[in-house]
Amino acid sequence: MEQRFDIAVIGGGVVGLAILRRFAIAGLKCVLLERGSDILSGASKGNSALLHTGFDAPPRSLELRCMKAGYAEYLRIRQKLNLPLFESGAIVVGWNEAELAALPAIVEKAHKNGVKDVRAISQTELRLKEPNLAKNALGGVFIPGEHIIDAWSAPLAYAHQALAHGAIILRNADVTDGEFTKDAWTLVSKRGKITASIAINAAGNFGDLVEMIARLSPFTIKPRKGQFVVFDKPACKLLRAIILPVPTAHTKGVVLFRTAFGNLAIGPTAEDQDEREIATCDSETLNRLKSHAVEMIPALSNVDVNATYAGLRPASEHSDYVIEAVKGKNWITVGGIRSTGLTASLGIADYVSQLYDKNFGKLPKKSPERFWTPVPNLSEGRIRPYMKGDEIVCHCEHVTRGEIDTALAEPLPAGDMGGLKRRTRAMMGRCQGFYCSAHIAEITKGRFDGKP
Amino acid sequence: MESHDVIIVGGGPTGLSAARRLADLGIRDVVVLERETETGGIPRHCGHLGFGWQSHKRLWTGPRFAAELRKSTKGLDVRTATTVLELLKDGQLRIQTPSGLGEMAAKHVLIATGTRETPRSARLVGGSRPQGVMNTGALQQHVYLHHNKPFDRPVIIGSELVSFSALLTCRHLGIKPIAMLEENPQISAPRPGDLIARFVFGVPVRTSAKLIAIEGRKNVEAVEVERRGKREHIACDGVIFTGQFRPETALMPTGLPSEQFSSAGNVFGPLKTSGECWQQGVSAAEEIAKRLAN
Numbered sequence: 001m002e003q004r005f006d007i008a009v010i011g012g013g014v015v016g017l018a019i020l021r022r023f024a025i026a027g028l029k030c031v032l033l034e035r036g037s038d039i040l041s042g043a044s045k046g047n048s049a050l051l052h053t054g055f056d057a058p059p060r061s062l063e064l065r066c067m068k069a070g071y072a073e074y075l076r077i078r079q080k081l082n083l084p085l086f087e088s089g090a091i092v093v094g095w096n097e098a099e100l101a102a103l104p105a106i107v108e109k110a111h112k113n114g115v116k117d118v119r120a121i122s123q124t125e126l127r128l129k130e131p132n133l134a135k136n137a138l139g140g141v142f143i144p145g146e147h148i149i150d151a152w153s154a155p156l157a158y159a160h161q162a163l164a165h166g167a168i169i170l171r172n173a174d175v176t177d178g179e180f181t182k183d184a185w186t187l188v189s190k191r192g193k194i195t196a197s198i199a200i201n202a203a204g205n206f207g208d209l210v211e212m213i214a215r216l217s218p219f220t221i222k223p224r225k226g227q228f229v230v231f232d233k234p235a236c237k238l239l240r241a242i243i244l245p246v247p248t249a250h251t252k253g254v255v256l257f258r259t260a261f262g263n264l265a266i267g268p269t270a271e272d273q274d275e276r277e278i279a280t281c282d283s284e285t286l287n288r289l290k291s292h293a294v295e296m297i298p299a300l301s302n303v304d305v306n307a308t309y310a311g312l313r314p315a316s317e318h319s320d321y322v323i324e325a326v327k328g329k330n331w332i333t334v335g336g337i338r339s340t341g342l343t344a345s346l347g348i349a350d351y352v353s354q355l356y357d358k359n360f361g362k363l364p365k366k367s368p369e370r371f372w373t374p375v376p377n378l379s380e381g382r383i384r385p386y387m388k389g390d391e392i393v394c395h396c397e398h399v400t401r402g403e404i405d406t407a408l409a410e411p412l413p414a415g416d417m418g419g420l421k422r423r424t425r426a427m428m429g430r431c432q433g434f435y436c437s438a439h440i441a442e443i444t445k446g447r448f449d450g451k452p
Numbered sequence: 453m454e455s456h457d458v459i460i461v462g463g464g465p466t467g468l469s470a471a472r473r474l475a476d477l478g479i480r481d482v483v484v485l486e487r488e489t490e491t492g493g494i495p496r497h498c499g500h501l502g503f504g505w506q507s508h509k510r511l512w513t514g515p516r517f518a519a520e521l522r523k524s525t526k527g528l529d530v531r532t533a534t535t536v537l538e539l540l541k542d543g544q545l546r547i548q549t550p551s552g553l554g555e556m557a558a559k560h561v562l563i564a565t566g567t568r569e570t571p572r573s574a575r576l577v578g579g580s581r582p583q584g585v586m587n588t589g590a591l592q593q594h595v596y597l598h599h600n601k602p603f604d605r606p607v608i609i610g611s612e613l614v615s616f617s618a619l620l621t622c623r624h625l626g627i628k629p630i631a632m633l634e635e636n637p638q639i640s641a642p643r644p645g646d647l648i649a650r651f652v653f654g655v656p657v658r659t660s661a662k663l664i665a666i667e668g669r670k671n672v673e674a675v676e677v678e679r680r681g682k683r684e685h686i687a688c689d690g691v692i693f694t695g696q697f698r699p700e701t702a703l704m705p706t707g708l709p710s711e712q713f714s715s716a717g718n719v720f721g722p723l724k725t726s727g728e729c730w731q732q733g734v735s736a737a738e739e740i741a742k743r744l745a746n
Contacts, residue, residue: 229576234705278669282578290576303705304698307573309581389552392535395487396702398548417583430702432571437586438593441600 005031005168008187008196010175010210012039014155014345015337016202018070021158022349023356024165026367031196032167033189035174035206037448038415040155040422043204043341046226046279046311048255048268049151051085052343055110055118055143056247061320062351064113067340069347071145074154077346081157082374083149084260084382090146090242091126093296094138099246106141106246118143132238132297146242150260151342152422153375156412158345160373163411170194171415175203178213180329187213198360200332200352205276205314207335214331218324219316221336225279226268229289230307231300232430235264236380238297252339254289256296261397261425262380263306266293268339272315279310306430313338323351325359332356376406378425393443394436396429404440408447416448455557457481458740459545461536461703462564464493465726466717468521469507469733470562470740471528477741482528483556485547487535491525492518493566494589495726499596500620506727515596517726539563539703543712560712560740564733565703567718569614570696572666579665584672584690588618591692601625603690607675608632608655609663611639611646612695619653622692629653630688633661633677640695666691697723714740 007023009016012034020032036042051071057064078085094100103120110118121142126133129142159169173191178199180186185199203210211217236258245253256266266289286308294301316322316336321344325332332355334348341348357363377384386392390400407414407423414420426440427433433440457479460467463486474482490496495503498514505511508520531549538546544557569587584603586594594600604627608618611634622629632649637660639646646657658679665676667685674685699719708715716736717729724732 230573232705233702278580280578280580280665281576282665283576284578286576286578305574305576308576386535386548387553389548389550391489391533391550392487392548395535398535431568432573432587434568434571434587434589437590438598438600441594441602442598445600 004184005029005194005196007031007198007200008033008185008194009200009202010187011202011204012036012169012171013042013044013202013204013341014040014158015204015334015341015348017155017158017162018345018349019200019202019334019352020167020169021162022353024162024167025369026353026363030162030167031194032169033173033175033187033191033194034169034171036415037172038419039159039169039171039412040152041418042277043312043314044151044155045418045422046228046309047151047313047339047342048228048257048265049149049259049342050242050255050257051147051149052340053115053143053145054113055115056106056252057113057340058319059109059112062323063321063340063344066321066344066347066351068114069350070344071347073346073350074149080372080374081161082377083154083157084377084379086148086258086260088146088148088241088258090143090244091121091130092141092143092244092246093126093133094140094246095136096138100138102246103139103141110143115143115145117145130239130241130243132299133243134296134298148242148258148260149342150379153378154342155345156423157373157375159412160375161369161371164371164373169412175210175213180214183330185330198330198332198356200334202334204337205312207314208316211333211335214326214329218333219318219322219335221276221314221316223273223276223312224315224338225271225273225310225312226339227281227285227289227310228265228267228308229286229293229305230259230309231264231293232304232306233262235300235303236262238299239264243296254292256293260379264300268311276312279312281308281310304430307428307432321348323348323355325355327359330360376403393439394424394426394429396431397425399424399426404443408444414448417444420444453544453555453557456483457558457744458483458560458562459556459558460484460562460564461545462486462493462566463491463530463532464564464566464717465495465521465729466566466733466736467562467564468525469730470564470716470737471530472524473734473737474741475528477737479741479744484525484528484530485534485536486530486532489532491522491530491532497589497592497596498617499592499624500617503726507730514726536703539709539713541710543710558712559744560714562736562740563703563708563713563715563719564717565700565719567697567699567723569693570698572691572693575693575696577663577666579667579676580669582666582668582670582672585666586692588614588621588692588694591618592621595621595625599625601627603627603672605630605688606690606692607686607688608692608694610634610694610696611641611657613641615694616641616645616648618692618694619649619655623653629655630686631655632657633663634659635662636660
């Protein structure tokens with residue numbers, strides 16, 4: 001590409017897209033380079049889709065700061081982008097005396113983190129709130145502000161809004177090298193050379209490798225795998241709040257939660273691995289997760305499993321995010337953004353824009369959004385196209401022909417079958433494509449080839 | 453609210469045969485609701501022989517059988533592209549049609565939503581999630597409805613009757629399965645199914661072979677199988693999960709809501725052939741006619 005960009009973002013996950021959106025709205029000429037054949041094909045494709053308050057984040061951390069800012073901005077913009085919010089609240093449940101004893105410290109930490117409405121609840125109140133929980137749930141901590149969102153629609157909306165403000169998104173554009181001369185980066189990608197004044201590394205599970213283009217990486221990515229089991233829709237009626245375990249030092253632990261699509265899911269596990277791209281499931285762990293869910297809600301034993309999946313979160317050796325400007329190199333590092341990245345992404349984008357402002361040039365003081373790009377709603381309980389009579393193709397998830405056509409249309413058509421599934425939920429229900437996968441293969445024939 | 457004597461949910465062999473029989477018994481106010489754009493159900497994509505004996509004393513392919521069922525219900529009120537979303541009480545239904553959401557009611561509602569195979573996910577099989585993993589039903593649609601060859605050398609998981617349907621389907625487009633893997637010490641289909649697989653189709657049957665994981669980045673590259681305590685990798689480019697049929701009970705997760713509803717065919721009881729479903733449709737119709745007369 002001949003033109004010179006102000007900003008090149010490396011990585012089309014939720015963090016990269018939120019950053020792209022922020023700078024595009026500010027009026028800068030932006031390009032995003034994504035290695036996958038579609039956006040959201042790395043760490044962002046397999047998370048638990050929860051909007052966190054940060055009640056349990058490390059106090060005074062950058063992570064907490066970005067989560068709080070991201071949380072607030074999501075609430076500010078979500079209606080204009082047609083993004084869902086299920087105000088479920090969360091409960092940290094104590095399942096034995098030792099866990100019960102750990103609860104007061106959780107309340108204290110939450111208050112220290114500025115999440116003031118967090119409070120301890122008795123076993124009686126817990127049962128009133130969640131009558132289907134097993135009898136050995138002894139008590140809990142209620143966090144009203146933890147919510148359920150849709151992990152794919154939000155970043156897709158950020159991408160569309162960035163495009164509307166003039167940004168360019170290149171897929172199949174693995175960045176393999178780069179050179180900084182005087183005042184600009186020339187990034188070498190599978191789609192050609194890209195010149196930009198500032199490069200921003202938001203490469204997720206490949207973050208430390210991409211960082212080597214600019215400098216010795218100050219962090220090492222240690223991909224942490226999380227497996228999930230998703231129960232069929234009847235399960236959704238058995239739970240209201242997000243059920244959290246008492247956390248350990250290593251992980252927030254296995255969570256039981258409803259999804260925006262009307263399912264109930266359990267996960268993630270926390271398994272360190274070297275592989276950066278493929279997250280495999282194993283039947284032993286899936287069985288264990290399923291049993292664990294049934295232990296918490298015995299009535300789940302009668303509900304089928306719809307889906308299983310695994311995601312990789314880009315953990316690093318640091319307990320906090322690594323977000324910094326590399327002066328003299330026109331480079332901004334955004335690394336080690338673990339599972340809180342979905343919540344924090346808008347806050348991270350704002351923090352990155354402040355780093356830019358401080359180090360590389362002034363952004364306009366106020367730059368309100370000129371365009372809003374509402375995305376199609378996928379979530380339950382809100383208006384969906386099938387309700388207006390559009391032809392249903394995927395019967396389990398009520399995905400219509402119109403929704404599939406929209407997902408395959410400009411300005412950012414699904415780049416592969418996974419991208420289509422994430423945009424529509426087609427084939428992600430109880431039959432997993434038994435009825436519709438051949439029909440959808442026919443509809444999409446030749447549509448994924450050579451998409452930019 | 454639109455109201456009828458009988459509404460039949462599902463336009464497969466059971467539903468269509470019940471509609472025909474009700475009409476023959478003089479019950480004219482019957483509506484069949486089918487969510488697909490064409491009735492006929494599963495036989496529509498079973499392109500091999502083996503259909504029509506119980507109903508017509510003929511040996512047809514599935515699509516031919518489906519076409520005959522459609523012919524037999526010509527003139528009856530059969531509505532395609534109509535999805536039942538929810539069973540309400542007192543024989544009422546929440547539906548979706550090309551004009552949007554609505555409600556319908558009947559003195560009696562017959563649920564004939566059939567059955568489907570258990571997909572990979574519900575079997576909690578490990579590994580990655582590459583393309584080329586599907587049930588027999590999806591494979592048949594690829595092959596017979598869309599003439600699409602999703603893989604060349606798959607493995608077949610399971611050894612029920614439908615697993616042999618998968619073999620036939622593969623042969624139709626020159627797909628050569630590498631092996632049929634059965635977790636149990638014996639195959640599930642009646643003997644000499646294993647001999648037929650080996651000598652008629654040239655596909656070895658391995659019993660006591662448990663699928664552990666599917667491997668591959670974009671497409672399937674291999675499966676990991678445990679056999680007699682040992683694990684081995686079998687190179688292949690697809691996985692067909694056959695059988696383990698489960699009734700399509702999404703409309704009634706906690707059972708039928710009231711006495712105005714009943715169910716027949718493969719959504720009810722053990723797995724049946726399409727001919728048996730056709731017969732059950734006839735009996736269900738006679739039962740409903742009796743109820744309406746009282």
